[in-house]
Amino acid sequence: MTINQGQVSYHKNSLANNTPEPARPEEGGFEHYQEKVEGHKVRNRSDSFKDHFSQATLFWNSMSEPEKEHIKQAFSFELGKLSSQSVQQQVVDMFANVSLELAQTVAKNVGVKVPESGGSNVTKSSPALSQENTTKVPDTRKIGVIVGEGYKGSEVKDVIKALEEANMHPEIISHQLGTIKGSDGEELEADHTFLTGESVLFDALYLVGRPQMDQDFEQYTLYFAKEAFAHYKPIGGTHDGIKLLKKVDIDNAAGVITNDDLTTFTKDFIVAIAEHRHWNREMV
Structure with a gap:
């Protein structure tokens, strides 16, 4: 058996002048046996194979x-x-x-x-070939929830509960792992830090923020938000999260949902998540 060496191992090609090429019958290569049936049995393909x-x-x-x-x-x-x-x-x-x-x-x-x-x-x-026309539901979407100490506890938990009831998977992102305490005593456990999580790992982001925003927390949050925005992903913001989105002037963009009325926010955010990507968004 010959092991051909070179850039390519297929025929036909332009890089090696069509070599290697199939062995000819006299060299022991394949030759179709012709036998008479109601004509000659040959190897052939219909014209449709040329399309x-x-x-x-x-x-x-x-x-x-x-x-x-x-x-x-x-x-x-x-x-x-x-x-x-x-x-x-x-x-x-x-x-x-x-x-x-x-x-x-x-x-x-x-x-x-x-x-x-x-x-x-x-x-x-x-239309069946385009993903634009697929059924759009929020089920199984992974939502990154960026939250820090002092958040509005029960309100944020209500949003998270609504996301879970819509068959989504919210995961908490913060500056460190461990317990994050809200202003009303509510607690959340961080699943990721800004160093162990990335916006590309989530289908959407929900920015909660925190009242006392230090420079690191703000910069990391905005980094996540801007990257998700550039990938046309849904972004939601309430309370301190809205302030952050306004800082980079994306709070009114397509697929970016901001509202302190949590009932309205949750409904609109779930609809935006179901859309998955917002291609009509204008980059800033």
């Missing part, structure tokens, strides 16, 4: 605008990691069979020749 792009185009046509942007960014990232400009160009040219818009955007991002023609005659789309 490599109609399904991909159907998928592309079905995407929402945010999903298309993600696809462009993802392909730009993957191709941007390649060291071969030839392969980058070949892949971009292949994309042009699906969407000229996609190919041109990726080409500009990775610095190869921008295709001037392309696209597909496929115009069909299916």
